[in-house]
Amino acid sequence: MYFKNYKEVLFKGIIGFFIILLSTFILLTIAVVLKRSLPELWESIKDEEIQFAIKTTMYTSTIATLIALIFSVPIAYGLAKYQFPGKGLVNGIIQIPNSIPPIASGIALLLLFSSEYMTALVTKLGIDPVFSVKGIILAHFFINAPYMIRILKTTFEEINPKLEFISRTLGCSIWGTFFRVTLPLARNGIITAIIITWTNTLGEFGTALMLAGSIRMKTETLPVAIYLSLSGGNLNKALSAATILIIISVVGLFTFEFVGMKKRNKYSD
Amino acid sequence: MLSVKHIYKKLGNLKLCDINFEVKRGEYFVILGPTGTGKTVILETIAGVYNIDKGNIFINNKDITNLSPEKRNMGFVYQDYLLFPHLTVKENIVFGLKARRASKENINNSLSKICKTLRIEHLIDRKPNGLSGGEQQRVAFARAIITSPEILLLDEVSSALDPNTKKEFQVNLKNIHKKLNTTTIHVTHDFNEARFLADRIAVMIKGRMCQIGTPEEIFNNPSSKYVADFLGNNNFKFGDGENVKSQLL
Numbered sequence: 001m002y003f004k005n006y007k008e009v010l011f012k013g014i015i016g017f018f019i020i021l022l023s024t025f026i027l028l029t030i031a032v033v034l035k036r037s038l039p040e041l042w043e044s045i046k047d048e049e050i051q052f053a054i055k056t057t058m059y060t061s062t063i064a065t066l067i068a069l070i071f072s073v074p075i076a077y078g079l080a081k082y083q084f085p086g087k088g089l090v091n092g093i094i095q096i097p098n099s100i101p102p103i104a105s106g107i108a109l110l111l112l113f114s115s116e117y118m119t120a121l122v123t124k125l126g127i128d129p130v131f132s133v134k135g136i137i138l139a140h141f142f143i144n145a146p147y148m149i150r151i152l153k154t155t156f157e158e159i160n161p162k163l164e165f166i167s168r169t170l171g172c173s174i175w176g177t178f179f180r181v182t183l184p185l186a187r188n189g190i191i192t193a194i195i196i197t198w199t200n201t202l203g204e205f206g207t208a209l210m211l212a213g214s215i216r217m218k219t220e221t222l223p224v225a226i227y228l229s230l231s232g233g234n235l236n237k238a239l240s241a242a243t244i245l246i247i248i249s250v251v252g253l254f255t256f257e258f259v260g261m262k263k264r265n266k267y268s269d
Numbered sequence: 270m271l272s273v274k275h276i277y278k279k280l281g282n283l284k285l286c287d288i289n290f291e292v293k294r295g296e297y298f299v300i301l302g303p304t305g306t307g308k309t310v311i312l313e314t315i316a317g318v319y320n321i322d323k324g325n326i327f328i329n330n331k332d333i334t335n336l337s338p339e340k341r342n343m344g345f346v347y348q349d350y351l352l353f354p355h356l357t358v359k360e361n362i363v364f365g366l367k368a369r370r371a372s373k374e375n376i377n378n379s380l381s382k383i384c385k386t387l388r389i390e391h392l393i394d395r396k397p398n399g400l401s402g403g404e405q406q407r408v409a410f411a412r413a414i415i416t417s418p419e420i421l422l423l424d425e426v427s428s429a430l431d432p433n434t435k436k437e438f439q440v441n442l443k444n445i446h447k448k449l450n451t452t453t454i455h456v457t458h459d460f461n462e463a464r465f466l467a468d469r470i471a472v473m474i475k476g477r478m479c480q481i482g483t484p485e486e487i488f489n490n491p492s493s494k495y496v497a498d499f500l501g502n503n504n505f506k507f508g509d510g511e512n513v514k515s516q517l518l
Contacts, residue, residue, distance in 0.1 A: 162351050165318050168338035169345045170365035171416060180364075184355045 037239035044240030053225040061201040064140030076152030106210025135212030140201040155189025276324035302473035308456040344413030348425040352397035359393040365416035
């Protein structure tokens, strides 16, 4: 009996040890930044450059997440629900940006959009991404859409296809079934995918740097502001930008989680 | 009414071979067979889940083989009921009527009528998660029949119930069938259930329909050793023309 309890305590103890260790490490890292920069945070927020960086970060992250969502929902659904020739290959191609370093992706995108034909095309369409805010959005989208597709694919796979079929037998079309059954059932997965993509795009740096550059007050996001401030020896400004980034991420994360939890609770009595 | 002609369908290891049967209007038709023999696949094929490899399905002489599920006007109840977890009981039940854009008045009338018949008025504002197996089943049943389907397809609907609830459900099922006279195809592996409910029974073994007949014919005169073995009839004797084995292999 004692031996059995001892094993159980050891088992749970190891789990607890790792949870506490990692949580402490994360909190300690954040606390060091906050402690240093919080007293001067208000002054930093009033800084025009930081304000520009906050706006650019929020704008590019939100737009990139929305575009990723528009692409990811149909792609993830198709990969989860349908069988077609070359499905494995398509899945592999879509996940390529996940496996190559962001900076390499950035160079590849820069080369693509600097080519003669592509430049002519995107200029005509008014969406030239090279050294512009559109480039930040494109870079965020390129890097993060595969993550979103992966999460949503798992979400759609977990939905019992018989539920969708029942909806069809009840007179709902394939579209009606998607909007009235599949999407509501995928809501938690979609919320999770949005949280992860949005928080990832807030801090995405390498790819956007290559494609959009690090032009002060033009393509300056918060990560770029950190980079430019550090390069210029302005540690306080870099820390302020980092703190704001942390606050936005954490607030965003908890807001989405809160909304998600409320929706989840609606499922049960 | 329903006519299934020479259907072939391969689905993984499962193979439906030359499935042929007809169901008359208002008939209670039971497909009886061991687990894993393809009974559910037949129901799903009739309802339009799968494209069949060969063969045709007719309703009232109209070929519905390539018709999408929502245009077939069939009700389907699965073994595990599959209520929509994000909707209340009421929303589940009226789902089909809303999809058909029925009027509010029609929806309310049908809802109260069906809830009264199935004694589920007290459940309508609850979510499916909190319901017992029997309650979920009645709700799933209400959802399937509220749209007045031409054919009701029931897939092992009572197999998850305890013996008392099961008996009560079978009696209710019989009464409701008498009242509504909906053509019903019911898949089961339960002999007693088949005998109690069916006007006619089709015995299905290894993806083939081996015998179709009234409960008396099936249980008293199995047409082959395979049917007899499945039904536990030990008095079966080979006749001269017995060649069912070759049909099955």
